[in-house]
Amino acid sequence: MFVEIESVPPIEIFPGVRIRTPYGRNLMLSYVEIDDGAVVSFHHHPHEQGGVVLSGRLELTIGGETRTLGPGEMYIIPPDTPHRASSPGGRTVVMDVFSPIREDYAARTEQAAAGLRGRGESAAEQRR
16 A cells, blocks of 8 residues: 555644554554644553654653654654653654554544545645
């Protein structure tokens, strides 16, 4: 399967934080856009999560360790580990990967896509 990221509807999970989450049977991608100063507050989940910073800077706390990452830098978050993220000094784009898929994100993605289809809009048209 090939995915055009613009065809996946964005979902705002925190103020200033949008995700687009295409997924398969066992793996979910999450294209994350974080506005300057936006924060993904501390949370945890049973999924293993990995990611790579595509652009900008990401301040990431995993457990008790905090680092600021730039483009090309990666991370792996073990299941059930508290973590938070923020975008200091500009917009940040990250690609996260979850295994197994996050059913909550999958449901929200399907709901957002159904809403677009119901209005006859594409994801690109929704952003205009």
